[in-house]
Amino acid sequence: MNVQAYLTPRTAEEALEQLGRYGGEARLIAGGTDLMIWLKRKKYTPRVLIDITGIDQFRRLEFTGESLVIGAALTHAEVALDGGIRSLVPVLAEACASVGSPQIRNIATVVGNVVSAQPAADAAVALVALGAGTEILSRDGRRTLPVEELYAGVGRSIIDSTREIVSRIVVKAPGPGSGSAFMRIAPRQALALPVINVAVVISTAGGLITGARIAIGPVADRPFRPEGAEKFLAGVPVGDPGAFAEAAGMAGRESSPRDSLLRGSADYRRHLVKVLVRRALEEAAGRVDACKEGMPQ
Amino acid sequence: MKTGQVLNFTLNGEQVEVLVDPAETLVNVIRKKLLLTGTKRGCEEGECGACTVLLDGKPVNSCLVPAMKAHGKAVVTIEGISASGELHPIQQAFIEAGAVQCGFCTPGVVLSAKSLLDRVTLPSEEEIKTELSGHLCRCTGYVQFVDAVRLAARKLGRFHDRSGGDGGAGRSVV
Secondary structure, X not given: OOOOEEEXXXXXXXXXXXXXXXXXOEXXXXXXXXXXXXXXXXXXXXXXXEEOXXXXXXXXXXXXXXXXXXXXXXXXXXXXXXXXXXXXXXXHHHHHHHOOOHHHHOOOEHHHHHHOOOOXXXXXXXHHHOOOEEEEEEOOEEEEEEHHHOXXXXXXXXXXXXXXXXXXXXXXXOOOOEEEEEEEEOOOOOOOOOOEEEEEEEXXXXXXXXXXEEEEEOOXXXXXXXXXXXXXXXXXXXXXXXXXXXXXXXXXXXXXXXXXXOOEOHHHHHHXXXXXXXXHHXXXXXXXXXXXXXXXX | OOOOEEEEEEXXXXXXXXXXXXXXXXXXXXHHHOOOOOOOOOOOOOOXXXXXXXXXXXXXXOOOOEHHHHOOOEEEOHHHOOOOOOOOHHHHHHHHXXXXXXXXXXXXXXXXXXXXXXXXXXXXHHHHHHHOOOOOXXXXXXXXXXXXXXXXXXXXXXXHOOOOOOOOOOOOOO
């Protein structure tokens, strides 16, 4: 059945009311860069599309206290170009700048990158490394869940876009003494899915790493965190090349990439995990120093 | 029976009202309903950039954008960048730099170039490559694209500059 109406609610309440009215036959659309292809392939056959990008409160990008809030309508280009995000959360700016092409980034939303639930979605990989949370609205109320708990499998989110809305992403901005970086290897520099991508966020105090989060894609059915490598890094001196290589080796052993005609052999991709994790740790550590020496006056 | 929905938008500076299928893509509405065929249908899944148009000044793949997303907004296609049959300086630059071969990707590339040059007066090679990274040219005329955008920047500098200098670098955007 063809889509019979394209609705453009002005508030979240109106969008929820519309979802309720069509009882599962309406589906949310944000940027639509994935959804339009899925509609063509009949993965979904909604009667109604509800476009949430005109909802004012979803257009907000703000730093509130220690948190960065990214509304559901914000595009990868908007996040990648934001000065505050570029200086405070470079891992997210770099990941958003890696998605698709300028034309895709101008319309595809960061929340959509999460809800599409692809294991190597660049922005989502960065958000998992950042430990970002989401706010989810439905007719039953509001709940919050970490980005990494929204995955149900490859391309499958626990979010039901015929019933609920991820209204925003909340990132606890890494404070002073932290550093982050995003790296990817792909067949070409643009419009290419990553063979491997890696996001790293480290916190430090007194020259020692106090906490590290690493997210890697696509080596599992969702962005993968090598917990052994993360634990190993706690207490390690910032910028200790031996320790970084050791942690990268652990991350490689913890990952289980598959042989892929498209992406390369499992052995090669495991090797890339080691290389990218080490480089990302070094880059993130370098940024800690940059922070210590002072932000722009 | 098909259901139609009224789409109102500005197309190349003119107000347009058209009845569309609610999930129809912008490229199909532009080509089939409004008969502007300068916008090309290539891969139809956002990989090639041939269908690029400017939506409120920003390049998007019109094959992935539901036409209803343009409601109340402004769309510019290749037909809209020049008036009364004269070539836009960017188009002229593409010809002079030999940046047009089979021509299928050209309308989209010219629009991405326009979007860049509207923001950045004298873009660096890196900025040009990044801005054009969403376009595939199977004739592989990529080097000429960069030459053409640089030439266009100089032409536009002479065109717009009323202060006598050559403009200087504009605000740098990734």
